[in-house]
Amino acid sequence: MSATDGDRISGCRDGNDVVSAFLLITVLTILLALLVRRIHRKRGGGPLVVEEKAPTFRVLALGPQGSGKTLLLASMYQRLKTPTGQCYFLTATHEDVLVLNKWYLQMADTAASGAWPMGTAKGETRNFNFTVKTHVEGTALTILHLKYLEYAGELLTEIQDAGSGKQKELFEQIDSADALIGVIDGYRLRQHLDGHPEGPIHLERTLNALLPIMIEGSAPISFVITKWDLLVDVHPDESTRLGIVRDVLTSNEHFRSLVSLRSATRVVRLIPVSAVGPGFADIGPDGQIVKVPQGAVHPTNVDVPLSAVVPDMFDQVESRLDRGTLAALGAEVRRRTQQGALESLASLTAFTGQVAGRALLAAFGPSAAIVGDSLLGLFLDSRMGRPGEHQVRLDQELSEAERRIERFRLARRRVLYDMRRKVDVLEGRLPHSRLSDGR
Helix, strand or coil, X not given: CCHHHHHHHHHHHHHHHHHHHHHHHHHHHHHHHHHHHHHHHHCCCCCCCCCCCCCEEEEEEEECCCCCHHHHHHHHHHHHCCCCCCCEEEXXXXXXXXXXXXXXXXXXXXXXXXXXXXXXXXXXXXXXXXXXXXXXXXXXXEEEEEEEEEEECHHHHCCCXXXXXXXXXXXHHHHHCCEEEEEECHHHHHHHHHCCCHHHHHHHHXXXXXXXXXXXXXXXXXXXXXXXXXXXXXXCCHHHHHHHHHHHHHCCHHHHHHHHCCHHHCCEEEEECECCXXXXXXXCCCCXXXXXXXXXXXXXXXXXXXHCHHHHHHHHHHHCCCHHHHHHHHHHHHHHHHCCHHXXXXXXXXXXXXXXXXXXXXXXXXHHHHHHHHHHHHHHHHCCCCCCHHHHCCCCCCCHHHHXXXXXXXXXXXXXXXXXXXXXXXXXXXXXXXXXXXX
């Protein structure tokens, strides 16, 4: 027998092994689903509890004092606290809601002292836990959690007191973050464009604080340009205006390096936002930002940074997978579109144990192992697109447990579709908002 014949036989054996393994996994998946159904029927159709945990994603926002982090957060929550313009909404603890509402009302108040809410103090950490929910048949379902941490950028640029562990804590949070938000003060950019000497100084200080740690990280980045309303007269066309700001930022060699570094496998965005919207604030004669009497708050793009977290993370993870894993992932997504509630759960369990499933979990990082199945389920559903009307009408023959699982899967797909839609709309309107490939 020749070497070529041996190779051909070996290749056939390998192919047969793959086919056999695939058939075995398929059979086991079907048997597991049937077993669950049978156990359920033996119990007389009583309640069958099969739940998927909602994964938690960690978001870290970093920016200098006065850059607008507090107003962004307050306005972001107000925009997303009800399902207006999207199928999902945010909830938080009662204490956090009171704080966020207080900031928002103080920001919107033009009749009182005109004062703005207090920003993040040096060394201060703000921690908010948001839950993303959606309504299905009158019931609010939890889809995922967002842990939002906010730091003042001065923590990175100023010498800390002896024994302070704040910087070490911040670096640990950055390493474990699923998404990074770098806040850049639009007022300072306006000064830069106007030729004011303080503009370039403050911008350089901001980038010196943000870029070194973000270059070392691996999470997707959204650079948020706050106070976008103050730049409205830089150019009448918003896309051209963002292009001008982008040119200012990329004139910094370190910013260019961050964007180009691993550009194909890391998502980097530029998102212009205004917590108050056009016509609410202006730059006074003394250079301070003042509220316009009788002004009304109309936030702009404040919902995009949080909505982009999961889609960007998933795109970035997928961009790092090899061809074999991508092929297996595509096959699993196609199977999932044809499966019922219990079959999809059984198939997910099998997929998690396969080479492709393990590779996908590894791409998410060490923390993914804690909520492996639920994270993979969320990821696979995000690749299935928005459910059609025929999929929303659930089979009346399904057990209540199966209907509950199916409702959750369809609701999750709608939420993920709406999150991605917000990002796609922004990119369609403002092409300069996408700084890297990363998908």
